[in-house]
Amino acid sequence: MFNIYQPQKAKLISISQESSETTLLRLQFTDKRFQKSFNFSPGQFLQIGLLGWGECPISICSSPSVSDKYFELAIRDVGQLTHKLNSLTIGDEVWLRGPFGNGFDMEKFSGKPLLIIGGGCGFIPLRPLIQDYMAGKIKLPKLQIFYGCLNEDTMLFKKEYPAWNRNSEFAITLEKPSNRWKGARGLVTALIAKRDIDPGSVAIVVGPPIMYKFVIKELIKKKIKPQNIYLSLERKMYCGNGVCQHCAIGPYYVCKDGPVFCWQDIKNIPEVI
Amino acid sequence: MKSKQFQKFLENLKDDFLFYAPKKTESGLRIEKISTISEIDFSGAMPVNTWKQLFFVHGEKVFDFKDGSIVENKIEAPLTVAFGINVLDLRATTLYEHVFEEDVYYQKRRNSTLIIGYSDSWPIDFKKYKIFSHDFQKDILRHLIFDVFIAKVKKDEFIFFAGSKTGQNILEKYAVGDYKNVEYIGSSPKTPLDKKMLSLQAKMAKSADKKIWDDLGKICIACGKCSIACPTCFCFDFEDSSDPDGQGRKRKWGNCFYNDFSKMAGDFKTLDTVKQKIYFWYVHKFVRIPREYKMPGCVSCGRCNKVCPVGIKINEVLKKI
Numbered sequence: 001m002f003n004i005y006q007p008q009k010a011k012l013i014s015i016s017q018e019s020s021e022t023t024l025l026r027l028q029f030t031d032k033r034f035q036k037s038f039n040f041s042p043g044q045f046l047q048i049g050l051l052g053w054g055e056c057p058i059s060i061c062s063s064p065s066v067s068d069k070y071f072e073l074a075i076r077d078v079g080q081l082t083h084k085l086n087s088l089t090i091g092d093e094v095w096l097r098g099p100f101g102n103g104f105d106m107e108k109f110s111g112k113p114l115l116i117i118g119g120g121c122g123f124i125p126l127r128p129l130i131q132d133y134m135a136g137k138i139k140l141p142k143l144q145i146f147y148g149c150l151n152e153d154t155m156l157f158k159k160e161y162p163a164w165n166r167n168s169e170f171a172i173t174l175e176k177p178s179n180r181w182k183g184a185r186g187l188v189t190a191l192i193a194k195r196d197i198d199p200g201s202v203a204i205v206v207g208p209p210i211m212y213k214f215v216i217k218e219l220i221k222k223k224i225k226p227q228n229i230y231l232s233l234e235r236k237m238y239c240g241n242g243v244c245q246h247c248a249i250g251p252y253y254v255c256k257d258g259p260v261f262c263w264q265d266i267k268n269i270p271e272v273i
Numbered sequence: 274m275k276s277k278q279f280q281k282f283l284e285n286l287k288d289d290f291l292f293y294a295p296k297k298t299e300s301g302l303r304i305e306k307i308s309t310i311s312e313i314d315f316s317g318a319m320p321v322n323t324w325k326q327l328f329f330v331h332g333e334k335v336f337d338f339k340d341g342s343i344v345e346n347k348i349e350a351p352l353t354v355a356f357g358i359n360v361l362d363l364r365a366t367t368l369y370e371h372v373f374e375e376d377v378y379y380q381k382r383r384n385s386t387l388i389i390g391y392s393d394s395w396p397i398d399f400k401k402y403k404i405f406s407h408d409f410q411k412d413i414l415r416h417l418i419f420d421v422f423i424a425k426v427k428k429d430e431f432i433f434f435a436g437s438k439t440g441q442n443i444l445e446k447y448a449v450g451d452y453k454n455v456e457y458i459g460s461s462p463k464t465p466l467d468k469k470m471l472s473l474q475a476k477m478a479k480s481a482d483k484k485i486w487d488d489l490g491k492i493c494i495a496c497g498k499c500s501i502a503c504p505t506c507f508c509f510d511f512e513d514s515s516d517p518d519g520q521g522r523k524r525k526w527g528n529c530f531y532n533d534f535s536k537m538a539g540d541f542k543t544l545d546t547v548k549q550k551i552y553f554w555y556v557h558k559f560v561r562i563p564r565e566y567k568m569p570g571c572v573s574c575g576r577c578n579k580v581c582p583v584g585i586k587i588n589e590v591l592k593k594i
Contacts, residue, residue, distance in 0.1 A: 001375075001377050001380060002375075002377075003345050003377045004375050004376070004377075005335060005336075005377075005511075006336075006343070006345060007343060009342070049513075051338045051341070051343055051513070051515070051520075052338065052513050052514070052515030052520065053513060053515075054511065054512070054513045054522075055511065056538075076538075078538035078539050079538050079539075082538065093341070095343055209541075234537065235535070235537070235543060236534075236535050236536065236537050236543075238510070238511070239509070241375065242565070243372060243373070243376070243507070243509075244508050244509050244510070244527065245507075245508035245527065245529065245557060246508065246510075246527070246534060246535065248553070248556070248557065248561060249543075250478075250556060250560065251478070251556075251560050251561055251564045270481035270552075271543070271549070
C-alpha cells in the first residue's frame, strides 16, 4: 500500500536571494523517473520538510512549462523550518510530498481577460501562471498583473518584470517605499480603482488575509462577478489529504478542495477571509 | 447459540488473540485488554474511553530517520480482537474505516484486528441510548462495518452475524456454523439520506450568527477533553524528534481547542477565540463529516457531555442552533 505520508528526496540545485527574507530554491527529485513524471498545475502546493524539523506547506512557484528537470519554491523566512530552509546550500537535500490541492483551472479562464492581483509573498503561486502565459500555454485576450508590496526590498521576481511589462499590463505599487522610488505608492486596491478593468474579466487574487476583503470590494465596484473571482487561501495545511482537519474552512479543506476557491462558493463561510 | 457455547467461543478467541473489551474498573467502564472472559462487561453501556485508541494510536512512530533518509516504520500489529463494540460505537469505527482508507498505519492495525460488535438485545432495540444526532436505521447492521456481530436476543440465545470474509472465516474456524451474512451497503441509506443528519447539517451551516456560539465562547474553557473523548474526532499532528536515541516522526492526536492547532507562520491563528474553536468543532461533526462521508459525525454516545468540566451538553446545544 502506497504511504501517502512518505516524502520524496530532492536536491537543491540552485539558490537565489529574491529579497532580504525570501529565497528561491531550485530543486530536483533525486529519483530521476519521479522528477520526469512530476506534474502539477499552477496554484498547487507541496509539503516541504527537513528530517527533525517537520514539514510546512509551500506553493510551487515555477511551471512545468519552463522545465521538467526542476521546480522552484520561494521560501520566506518566517519560522524555524523556513529559517532552516533559507540557510541551505547547493547540494543539500529536502523532503517533499505533493503536489496537493486544486490549482487554477485555466479552462475556466480561457477566452476572458485575466486580472492577476498579488500582495506580498502571496505573489508566489501566481508566478507559474504568468510563466505559462509567457510560454504561450494560455491564450488570453488580455492580461493585467497588479502587484502590491511593502517596499523595494520585498519585491519578488524582479528579473522577470521586463518580460511581464512587454507582454501584459503590469503594475506595481509599494506601501512604504524609499524616497528613491518613482513608481506608484499605496495599496494594491488603489491600483484597481485607478485602472480600466473589463467587467467581464476573471480576477485571481492571492495575498495576506487582510488584503482579500478590500480587494474583493474594489473588484465588485468594477462590476466583476463573484463567480469570476478566484482566491488562493492559506491555512495550516498539514496532511494534504483532507483528514487532519487543520486547514478546514466551513465544509471544505484548503489542502484538498482548495487552495484555489471561487469567491462565489465560499463567500458565505464565516471568517473565511 | 446457547450461553455455554458462547462462552466457549470467547475462550477460544481469547486463547488466540489479544483481547480488548469493555471492563468495569475503578474509573468506570473502560475498554481494556482483558486476561479472562469473566472480566467482560456485556451491558452495552458506553465505555469512558473509545475504540479509536486501537487503530489510531496516539504517539505512533510513523517514520524513522536513518542515515539521512526517512524510512516507513513497519508496525508490528499483534492479532487483536476488539470485542463488544456497541452499535453507536460501531458507527464511529465505521466512519474511521472511511476516513483512514488510505492510511497505511491505520490499515495495518485494522487488518490485524477482528471487530466484533455486540448487543444485549436485538440490534434494532436502541432505546437504552438517547439518540439525538441521527436517525436509527431499522437495518442498522447493513450500515456498519464489522467482522462479526453477536446479539443476545434471549436470556440463553445468541445470534451471530458475519459482516466480512474475515468474519466468516473466523466463525467457520471456531465452528459457529449458524450465522447470517450481512452485506455493508454504505454508512447511511442513500435515498433518503438520514433526515435528522441532513436537518442538523442545514441548521449548522446557517447558524454562525446564533447567540449560542457567543454563549459557549464564554462558558467553554477550551480544555479539549471533548475532542479526546469523542469517538469521531480524528485530527492529528506529526512531530519530529531529532533526539539521537529516538530520531523519527511521530503522529499524535491533535486537538482543535489547543492554540497551536491553527497556528501558522508569524504566529497567525485562524482559530483564535474560544467561540471560533467550539464552532469549528461543531462544524466538523455536523457539516464536514456528513458532506464528505454521507454519515453523521456525532454518534450520540454522550461522552463529551460526561467529560465537560463546565457542563456543556451537546444535545442541548443542538436545540439552539
